[in-house]
Amino acid sequence: SLSCLQFYLREEDLGKNRAEVSRTRLAELNSYVPVVAYTGALIDDYLTQFQVVVLTNSPLEEQQRVGDFCHSNGIKLVIADTRGLFGQLFCDFGEEMLVIDTNGEQPLSAMISMITKDTSGVVTCLDEARHGFESGDFVTFTEVQGMTELNGCQPVEIKTLGESYALYQYLVRS
Known part of the structure; x- marks a missing residue:
């Protein structure tokens, strides 16, 4: 079975690399955005070409290493992961990022x-x-x-x- 739910995988994709299988289906969402499946190691030289890096299903050590590198090089970072019913989302958009949302709920309004x-x-x-x-x-x-x-x-x-x-x-x- 698949390790996580993913809309771009089909039963015939079992055993194949998720990035490579998903690439063509993701590319169909917006023909103006190039989609590349990279399956190599996330080394610093590779990461420098991006403005934003998104990590999923990566070990904590890799998240910390990539996070430190991205932060010190002004690269925005999003880390998303799921563990059954639970998930985590971490964003680092740089020193100038200001978060004033205390609870994640829609803003209140009053007349x-x-x-x-x-x-x-x-x-x-x-x-x-x-x-x-x-x-x-x-x-x-x-x-x-x-x-x-x-x-x-x-x-x-x-x-x-x-x-x-x-x-x-x-x-x-x-």
Whole structure:
């Protein structure tokens, strides 16, 4: 049987190299992207030609070695692996990469009924359920009327002030 589920393998491919068998089927996805099946060792000289390296099913030692090399040479790295029902995903897109997503869930949104014009404006949200924001979360704004300078602003850290069920307030720090 196959060691992992893969959409580009067929029963007649058993015993063959997955990279070589998958290459032509992957190439059909986008004719503008060249797809090459490389089955050699991942030596540093080979890796230098890439902007992004993706590793799958590689031992931890190889992940660390390739990761160290890619990081020190400005090559972006994605490591993905599955172990039955569980999986792992690691991304290193360089020193300038900033991750502010704390839980991987879709961003929250809330309707705003009012914003004060103070230096640290108090934003009042009007909704029938809790807004779900917590102190330390970051927000940005869209479709604000009257204070259009907030629309599309960089994420701003907030401090929650109340937890009522109909009207919510949180402090926007500038």
